[in-house]
Amino acid sequence: MTAPLRIGPYAIERLLGVGSFATVWLGHDETLDAYVAIKVLAENWSHDLRVRERFLDEARLLRRLEHERLIRVHTVGELPDGRPYAVLAWADGGSLRDRLAAGEIPASTALRVLGEVCAGVAVLHRHGVVHRDLTPGNVLFRSAGPDDPDAERVLIADLGLAKALAAASGLTARAGTPGYMAPEQDDPGAVVDTRADVYGLGRLGIRLLAADPVGAVPAGPDPGRHALDIRLREGVPPAVAAVLGRATAYHRADRYPDASALHDALVRAGAPAQRVFATSGRRRYRSRLVGAVVATVVAVGGVGAEPGGAGSGRPAVDTYTSGPLTVVLPEGWSATGATWAGQYGADGEPEPALIMSPRPRRWAADPRLPGAFVGLSAATAARTTPAGFLAERTHGDCLPAPVRNTRRAGVEWTVVTYRCDRGRPWIVEAAGLQPGHAALVYVQIVPPEQAAAEFVDTLLAGVRVG
Template sequence: MTSPERIGPYRIERLLGTGSFATVWLGHDPLLDSRVAIKVLAENWHHDLRVRERFLDEARLLRRLDDERLIRVHAAGELADGRPYSVMAWADGGSLRERLAGGPLPVPEALDLLAEIASGVAVLHRHGVVHRDLTPGNVLFRTGPAGERVLIADLGLAKSLAAASGLTARAGTPGYMAPEQDDPLAVVDPRADVYGLGRLGLRLVGAWQAGGAAQGSATGRAGPGRAGTDAVGADAVGPRREVPPEVDAVLRRATARRPADRYPDADAFHAALRRAVAPADGPAPAPPGRQPSPGSPGRPSSPSPLRGAAAPAAAAARLRVGRGGAAGRRRLGVLALGALALVALGATAGDGPQARRDAGTWTSGPLTVRLPPGWRAAGSGWAGRYGPDGRLEPALVMSPDPRRWAADPTLPGAFVGLSATIAARTGPVGFVAERPHAECAAAPVRRTRQAGVDWVVARFTCERGRPEIVEAAGLAPGRAGLIYAQVTPPADGGADFVDVLLAGVRVG
């Protein structure tokens, strides 16, 4: 295949992948100086109006949802020959299929990852979308300042395109496809995706052998319809002994043959998985029920890689994830199954700056906070964020119950961290702007000076989850770094609660 020099304004660098319905190219955006993935409808289908419309439907849907757990679409256009294309974020970290080809993941990492995948699928379900084709090839990774982000790709595009084209095609990848998807007259609802999540979970924890055919993804490494290794074989090999029996029970229910015997949607599956890995002797997890799934840092639904003393009701107490060197940090070791946690940047015990408790205060390295009455603190380092010396940068969580804060939306609390690496990359305004809350209403950004720090403060009110979330950032005196605070104020805290809390943050 001859590589085009340009697609629209984008300079083409190389072919990423090709499939039955689309070709994916790696392009360069000259205005933003960044790489993008450009998916172009295959030439032999662009005259079919039904296929063309389904191709554009996916781009429109992803653009409308605009969620960081889904592949984001930046733009769309047409080639000179009339073929449509969509410009997407490039998943530079590859796919889960590639990662599994390198061998099994540690069980804690596998469970963290499964929770992240379920959170992305939950975004679709809350918008009435059924993916229909959850496979390792459609789970992608994108690197960023806070570590790797899991992305859900394709939205069953190849299946809908096949149906629109009149081809006879199964509505999912064998091994991950729910039994009812074999019946062209069956109603397919979110429980089909729950089945796919369960099968992914069994694959991740080593309960099934891999083999078969795959569907492609927005990495382009194997486009829709291209052979791969996503399907799960029919022979069970049994979960590893590190897998708690409660987790095994969740996965078995998710993969029940009858849809009525499964969890109703990805939110319910996610909550059940969180409860299954909660430490038996730890604090009780948040009450079950429909809750927002994890989202971006500072959103009411983001994951928290809190570890050690600061871990919420999560896998860390029973299935602690080790650092495993630089490669482990690059992968998803910084993620945790703090299922309904707020901060996608956590606080951890050990390995970081020395933590110290004094009367009414908590110190992590050069960072000291004054605790509101009745609050406690935990943590001594910013999980996944390392300073120039290779050590964790200082951070902490404070709340009436810091271990439960991330998992319990009824608890007020705050995460506070100090980062020299963030300060080298961006300022307070830019850092706060990186933490949007798409599902919440934003108040005008304000500035306040507290204890010698000029803070940029953004407040969000939300209908679901936590009623109020505040994002704040400022430069520490002496340019020691950027101070970041994410606050969920108490209902009776008063209008000045956030400013009083910020006034109690010191760097010295």
């Protein structure tokens, strides 16, 4: 293959890799003295409109998500022959495939890398995207920067097969990489959701952590009824085997619901030896924690005034009612009625919710604001417990404190507090069943920075269902 001299404004240095659908070149921006990776659609696919659109979809998706755990796209262009190309950030540390080919990665490092990959995939899942092709070649490393030359970021790449969850079923072609592809991905008509990625992450974990990755096969003749026989490398906590076994369950209903849940299971399993993300000082695979995403809601009116108070732990002087929900407002807070996006009752209508904050209409978008989301769901109460619901709503980029229970105003609340290094420093998740009501009450709280220790329990005590 002859290297082009230039692609757009970039001088081409060398070939980085060749895939089924694209070729990747190392380019140099002479004006900025910076290197980039330039991904060019393969010539034999240039006239296939479906493949061409998928190539561009990847660039659009990466541009839309724009997250430090995902490979970054700078721009797109077109060659004189009409083939599109995408200019990406250069992962100067190579891929996980390269490192595995060079030799065995220390067990503790491999466990940390797996945790980082889970966190990156969790970003996709929070945005309603399933990757569908998680392999060592799609895990890249990039230097963190001159301020910390010994640190690296782990990046998720190659979203060419990625799909929005709503469109990830009914595919017309087999999609994925054998060995990492979930069983349902081999069925063109199957529903493919976040649990397909959980399977890929589990297989990636087996490759990193098993003593015999090739030998990790179903223990019986029927893969649908037998778990994988996973023997771990020396230095890997024994409980990790069960986590990887569940992640790679043949039936998707038996797996973790998403990458965040798998990450939290790895944290718990690895706790005797280390926390997957608990790092300090300069470390080659140092974690990069980011703030978690606040609950998604849709405002439907009933907006109150928005005073500029900062909030406190003192009892409120007012209440707010939205449908069946009534809350006691902390001082300086107001509220707005909302619906709980993604939660629907038996009648097909969105279930009720409200937001309260010093500025409730800005709370979800402004990490500096304290506030709370309160939602009520009969459908959720019918399918799971408060503790089970909170286990589904983990924050993959944050560290959870142990689950606690507290009884407030006749309600037994299950409470989990998350510590995040970026964005909102603390996020509290709470759920309970209101006496006399067949509905689960969910509260997500971002406390004020200087809130008293009892702020959360005081707020929970003020939640009522009429």
